[in-house]
Amino acid sequence: MAHSRLTLALEDGAPSLPGGPVRVLRPPAEYDLSVLEKDRVEIAHGFKPDHDAWMTRGYAPAGIDPVPTIVVVVPRSKALARRMVLRARHEATDLVIVDGAKTDGVDSLYKACRGWAPVAGTLTKGHGRLYWFAPEGAPDWHVPDQMVDGFRTQPGVFSEGRIDPGSRLLAEALPPLVGRVADLGAGWGYLSAAVLRHPGVTALDMVEAEALALDCLSDNIDDARASAHWADATRFSTESPYDAVVANPPFHTTRKGAPELGQAFLATAARILKPRGTLYMVANRHLPYEGRLKELFAHVQELGGDAAFKLIAATRPRR
Numbered sequence: 420m421a422h423s424r425l426t427l428a429l430e431d432g433a434p435s436l437p438g439g440p441v442r443v444l445r446p447p448a449e450y451d452l453s454v455l456e457k458d459r460v461e462i463a464h465g466f467k468p469d470h471d472a473w474m475t476r477g478y479a480p481a482g483i484d485p486v487p488t489i490v491v492v493v494p495r496s497k498a499l500a501r502r503m504v505l506r507a508r509h510e511a512t513d514l515v516i517v518d519g520a521k522t523d524g525v526d527s528l529y530k531a532c533r534g535w536a537p538v539a540g541t542l543t544k545g546h547g548r549l550y551w552f553a554p555e556g557a558p559d560w561h562v563p564d565q566m567v568d569g570f571r572t573q574p575g576v577f578s579e580g581r582i583d584p585g586s587r588l589l590a591e592a593l594p595p596l597v598g599r600v601a602d603l604g605a606g607w608g609y610l611s612a613a614v615l616r617h618p619g620v621t622a623l624d625m626v627e628a629e630a631l632a633l634d635c636l637s638d639n640i641d642d643a644r645a646s647a648h649w650a651d652a653t654r655f656s657t658e659s660p661y662d663a664v665v666a667n668p669p670f671h672t673t674r675k676g677a678p679e680l681g682q683a684f685l686a687t688a689a690r691i692l693k694p695r696g697t698l699y700m701v702a703n704r705h706l707p708y709e710g711r712l713k714e715l716f717a718h719v720q721e722l723g724g725d726a727a728f729k730l731i732a733a734t735r736p737r738r
């Protein structure tokens with residue numbers, strides 16, 4: 420295996436790593452941390468499947484006290500990347516290392532950091548860059564939350580600062596809902612809020628893997644019928660099946676399209692619905708969901724949509 424940037428840099432002694440814990444912010448499950456002794460590493464990852472992957476391998480979750488070293492693994496969201504660097508500047512006592520892919524904007528982050536941080540060195544390799552600095556300097560970055568229609572959103576969540584047009588279409592097309600409902604991939608709560616406007620709904624479980632989105636949900640949804648779950652929807656199960664499931668399923672992980680992720684959401688819906696329950700979903704027209712829906716449900720019906728999105732109701736999950 421080719422050496423990762425982190426391995427190359429640390430084996431070369433540039434930067435030289437202080438003793439003590441190393442907190443790593445948002446390393447994807449496949450990120451290479453083999454250069455570090457496991458018992459020194461703390462993982463801070465808000466996305467449940469990645470978090471679970473690291474915990475299963477025996478890594479410790481991050482604490483909140485300052486640590487000597489923080490490694491920022493640059494995410495796709497540029498605003499979230501800045502927030503993570505600000506966090507690292509605040510929580511690291513000795514060293515901040517930033518590592519990312521060019522496609523995720525590491526070069527512009529590097530330039531922006533050099534405006535205020537004492538960047539001591541950099542290594543470019545494998546279509547990416549790693550750089551490091553002592554946690555000094557005064558960043559003048561302001562990375563605000565964004566409000567939309569009274570909802571709070573923040574960097575790193577799906578549809579930050581805007582309502583997803585597919586979710587809006589589904590919210591407007593929902594028939595009267597009654598009983599127990601689940602929202603798979605609830606995000607910052609737009610669809611969940613629409614579900615809760617149905618007076619017949621007695622309970623809503625909002626299932627979401629991204630902790631940043633759950634943080635928004637806790638501000639955006641204030642209803643005794645609603646409960647939020649930090650969970651991987653593809654593994655979610657319940658002892659009290661649902662009358663309805665709503666979903667605008669995710670269809671990519673990082674930059675790669677992953678229709679199988681959305682298809683796994685459909686399988687969960689079929690598994691957690693009552694025998695006469697219904698899945699209401701929206702998807703981009705090009706996504707290949709109908710075949711899988713027909714395997715999972717006895718009745719699949721398109722409810723309309725527009726040129727970009729299809730709305731689908733699927734009833735009677737097959738056991």
Ligand SMILES: C[S@@+](CC[C@H](N)C(=O)[O-])C[C@H]1O[C@@H](n2cnc3c(N)ncnc32)[C@H](O)[C@@H]1O
Pocket residue numbers: 468577578583586603604605606607608609610626627628629632650651652653666667668669670
């Ligand atoms: C297309 S967005 C829909 C968000 C929200 N329902 C809306 O309508 O605005 C899909 C959501 O699924 C979440 N997600 C992705 N993978 C997930 C998983 N394995 N389990 C649960 N949620 C997941 C994403 O974080 C995102 O919030």
